[in-house]
Amino acid sequence: MNIHEYQAKQLLAQYGVAVPAGAACKTVAEAKDAAEKIFAAGHKLAVVKSQIHAGGRGKGTFKHGFQGGVKLAKTAADCVTSAENMLGKTLVTKQTGAEGRVVGTILVAAAEDIKKEFYLAVLLDRAVSKPLIMASTEGGVDIEEVAEKHPEKIVKEHIDPLIGFKDFNGWKIASALGLSGDLAKQAVKLVGAVYKTWWECDAAMVEINPLCICVGPDGKEKLIAVDAKIGLDDNALYRHPDIQAMRDLAEEAPLEIEASKYALNYIKLDGSIACLVNGAGLAMATMDIVQHFGAMPANFLDVGGGASKEQVTAAFKIILSDPNVKGILVNIFGGIMDCNVIATGIVAAVKETGLKLPLVVRLEGNNVVAGKKTLAESGVAIINGDTMSDAAQKIVKAVGK
Amino acid sequence: MSILVKPNTKVLVQGITGSFGARHAQLSIDYGTQIVAGVTPGKGGQFFEHGGKKVPIFDTVAEAMKQTGATASAVFVPPPFAADAILEGADAGLDLVVAITEGIPVRDMIRVKRAMQGNTKTRLIGPNCPGIVTPGEGKDSHGGCRIGIAPGYIHKKGNIGVVSRSGTLTYEAVWQLTSRGVGQSTCVGIGGDPVNGTSHLDVIKLFNDDPETTGIIMIGEIGGSAEEEAAEWIKANCKKPVAGFIAGSTAPPGRRMGHAGAIVSGGKGTAAAKIAAFKDAGIGIAVTPSEMADTLLKMM
Numbered sequence: 001m002n003i004h005e006y007q008a009k010q011l012l013a014q015y016g017v018a019v020p021a022g023a024a025c026k027t028v029a030e031a032k033d034a035a036e037k038i039f040a041a042g043h044k045l046a047v048v049k050s051q052i053h054a055g056g057r058g059k060g061t062f063k064h065g066f067q068g069g070v071k072l073a074k075t076a077a078d079c080v081t082s083a084e085n086m087l088g089k090t091l092v093t094k095q096t097g098a099e100g101r102v103v104g105t106i107l108v109a110a111a112e113d114i115k116k117e118f119y120l121a122v123l124l125d126r127a128v129s130k131p132l133i134m135a136s137t138e139g140g141v142d143i144e145e146v147a148e149k150h151p152e153k154i155v156k157e158h159i160d161p162l163i164g165f166k167d168f169n170g171w172k173i174a175s176a177l178g179l180s181g182d183l184a185k186q187a188v189k190l191v192g193a194v195y196k197t198w199w200e201c202d203a204a205m206v207e208i209n210p211l212c213i214c215v216g217p218d219g220k221e222k223l224i225a226v227d228a229k230i231g232l233d234d235n236a237l238y239r240h241p242d243i244q245a246m247r248d249l250a251e252e253a254p255l256e257i258e259a260s261k262y263a264l265n266y267i268k269l270d271g272s273i274a275c276l277v278n279g280a281g282l283a284m285a286t287m288d289i290v291q292h293f294g295a296m297p298a299n300f301l302d303v304g305g306g307a308s309k310e311q312v313t314a315a316f317k318i319i320l321s322d323p324n325v326k327g328i329l330v331n332i333f334g335g336i337m338d339c340n341v342i343a344t345g346i347v348a349a350v351k352e353t354g355l356k357l358p359l360v361v362r363l364e365g366n367n368v369v370a371g372k373k374t375l376a377e378s379g380v381a382i383i384n385g386d387t388m389s390d391a392a393q394k395i396v397k398a399v400g401k
Numbered sequence: 402m403s404i405l406v407k408p409n410t411k412v413l414v415q416g417i418t419g420s421f422g423a424r425h426a427q428l429s430i431d432y433g434t435q436i437v438a439g440v441t442p443g444k445g446g447q448f449f450e451h452g453g454k455k456v457p458i459f460d461t462v463a464e465a466m467k468q469t470g471a472t473a474s475a476v477f478v479p480p481p482f483a484a485d486a487i488l489e490g491a492d493a494g495l496d497l498v499v500a501i502t503e504g505i506p507v508r509d510m511i512r513v514k515r516a517m518q519g520n521t522k523t524r525l526i527g528p529n530c531p532g533i534v535t536p537g538e539g540k541d542s543h544g545g546c547r548i549g550i551a552p553g554y555i556h557k558k559g560n561i562g563v564v565s566r567s568g569t570l571t572y573e574a575v576w577q578l579t580s581r582g583v584g585q586s587t588c589v590g591i592g593g594d595p596v597n598g599t600s601h602l603d604v605i606k607l608f609n610d611d612p613e614t615t616g617i618i619m620i621g622e623i624g625g626s627a628e629e630e631a632a633e634w635i636k637a638n639c640k641k642p643v644a645g646f647i648a649g650s651t652a653p654p655g656r657r658m659g660h661a662g663a664i665v666s667g668g669k670g671t672a673a674a675k676i677a678a679f680k681d682a683g684i685g686i687a688v689t690p691s692e693m694a695d696t697l698l699k700m701m
Contacts, residue, residue, distance in 0.1 A: 126625040236506035280659025281567020284648035285690035335552030389691035
């Protein structure tokens with residue numbers, strides 16, 4: 001699960017990470033209020049940031065023509081203008097796709113006087129199964145590009161999960177970033193706090209880009225997390241009801257939300273062949289074989305190991321509500337589950353949904369003969385696929401007609 | 402021969418009284434596997450009964466091992482308690498702990514993995530895996546050792562080793578082999594989580610050393626770099642033909658494809674990179690998942 005920037009900053013602040021003063025606002029009035037407080041506190045500049053999960057907000061464009069999902073403001077009135085143009089409006093960025101995302105919340109915050117930008121992240125290093133802190137002097141830019149062109153500019157520090165973060169880990173990072181004196185001390189504390197956020201919240205990733213040296217109104221230099229992103233480990237959400245409450249359903253595809261109600265793992269894609277498969281690996285492989293034979297999959301759909309008639313029917317309904325779908329490929333390897341039960345479920349689902357599109361079913365495994373007989377005698381137009389390859393070719397051909 | 406487990410391996414089931422654990426303990430007993438004990442804390446002294454067999458239940462793995470001589474376990478314990486169950490198996494000194502449970506938090510597994518570092522006695526397979534099968538000699542491979550949730554009857558005793566992260570894709574490969582009259586030495590599902598106990602490479606090394614295994618099918622998927630590491634080792638060291646398939650060529654970046662570990666992030670873990678590593682290592686590439694068995698058989 002992903003959360004918004006303002007939510008990530010709330011979590012980080014709870015662990016002692018400095019973030020710019022500001023407030024999340026859902027109305028223009030709230031934005032006006034927040035802006036006035038920021039200017040009253042002596043800040044010269046504020047920033048209004050659209051809260052959507054996709055990146056590229058700054059360079060994005062709203063559908064009604066307003067430029068930029070992140071805007072600087074010199075006065076509270078400027079903040080209000082931006083708020084009016086963002087709230088309830090649709091922002092299109094390079095990551096949202098053409099449909100864009102509706103901005104439901106904006107973050108109005110003090111715009112800091114930035115002297116230098118760094119990159120800081122905590123994530124799992126799968127190769128060694130240990131937490132990894134990554135930092136770079138190249139902040140505020142695309143870190144993947146830095147990793148590719150200047151790998152030497154990325155500092156990596158593994159943390160022993162049984163011991164946790166120790167100050168020396170922080171000093172190694174501060175020193176590699178070229179920090180000294182008070183700023184180095186601040187960095188040690190901050191990196192430790194970011195690590196603690198990652199660990200205690202069961203995050204998949206915490207990314208602060210940029211982490212900035214900012215000059216305060218008093219002239220003192222301070223390390224502040226100017227932007228932040230947190231992704232959570234879905235498997236651990238049961239331990240964090242407070243974080244679960246941060247879920248924003250508006251950021252998720254409606255069909256995926258509907259699928260999750262039936263314990264179906266569904267991801268919408270752009271192709272025309274819908275796939276209904278048991279098992280994640282087989283579901284991916286089914287998508288691949290559809291592409292291999294010249295069409296594109298409309299979705300990933302894993303109905304799980306014990307797909308019931310209700311699940312299969314729900315799966316058909318979800319698939320059919322995607323207007324791009326021109327044909328359906330069902331691929332079931334019934335290891336333990338009875339193919340005949342699945343076949344009965346498919347027939348019932350076809351009848352209930354009044355399916356008109358071509359349907360190819362490939363059944364294999366336990367009680368497959370009875371399953372195929374049920375399909376054949378159902379009176380429903382089902383094309384039988386003997387192998388994955390045969391089934392994929394048949395559906396691609398049927399749709400191509 | 403086989404790797405990791407033999408038909409006479411004595412197996413205990415952690416979580417045998419839960420519905421999932423009970424169902425698969427029954428299927429393993431039906432398959433002829435030596436299920437000798439169950440472990441459910443608080444239910445010690447009771448029995449798990451199936452098909453005329455009375456399997457004693459113990460409160461601890463240590464007690465179950467002492468009383469029954471079990472050396473391997475299947476973990477069906479629910480996610481919040483699964484890490485504890487794995488650590489108990491390692492603490493008791495089992496040779497093999499196979500964690501079937503799906504949905505264990507990554508943080509729990511990071512700690513388990515670190516705690517088991519340097520433990521040369523206990524091997525962990527999984528979590529979030531279909532388990533392991535060494536087929537038996539009876540009808541439909543009856544009499545083999547089945548730890549986990551794989552359908553036993555699709556197997557056939559023979560000489561091909563299969564290793565995969567995914568369950569159903571393993572069954573697909575096994576079934577392709579069996580349908581062509583080709584048997585398997587052992588089939589290992591290592592699981593779809595980002596942190597697991599045994600890697601592709603660990604299993605490949607075991608197959609390479611097993612005199613009865615003459616060919617290997619390795620099935621991978623997007624995410625991480627375990628397939629690339631295995632390929633690099635195979636290129637330099639493997640004496641046996643290896644065929645491979647990578648699932649997820651069509652998966653969009655940044656999206657988890659069912660398995661917690663199946664994600665392309667930051668341009669890493671793509672199917673294209675893994676397929677290139679396979680090709681470079683001389684591994685036969687199954688262009689579609691329908692050709693996993695045929696690709697290997699052509700090489701042999």
